[in-house]
Amino acid sequence: xxxxxxxxxxxxxxxxxxxxxxxxxxxxxxxxxxxxxxxxxxxxxxxxxxxxxxxxxxxxxxxxxx
Ligand SMILES: [Zn+2]
Numbered sequence: 001x002x003x004x005x006x007x008x009x010x011x012x013x014x015x016x017x018x019x020x021x022x023x024x025x026x027x028x029x030x031x032x033x034x035x036x037x038x039x040x041x042x043x044x045x046x047x048x049x050x051x052x053x054x055x056x057x058x059x060x061x062x063x064x065x066x
Pocket of ligand 1: 014016037040
């Protein structure tokens with residue numbers, strides 16, 4: 001759980017890829033996250049090594065959808 005100043009992992013919603021996720025308290029299932037944008041609750045997040053990697057991924061995703 002240590003933080004690195006030079007390598008900041010970006011965690012995003014596994015449903016809409018928004019970085020606006022918050023910890024969500026479950027009862028007995030452990031750690032979960034809720035997305036502030038789509039309200040999706042998930043156990044896993046998708047991690048990117050940097051904000052640039054996320055932006056690049058979203059661009060590719062958008063291109064492939066159009
Ligand atoms: Zn989301």
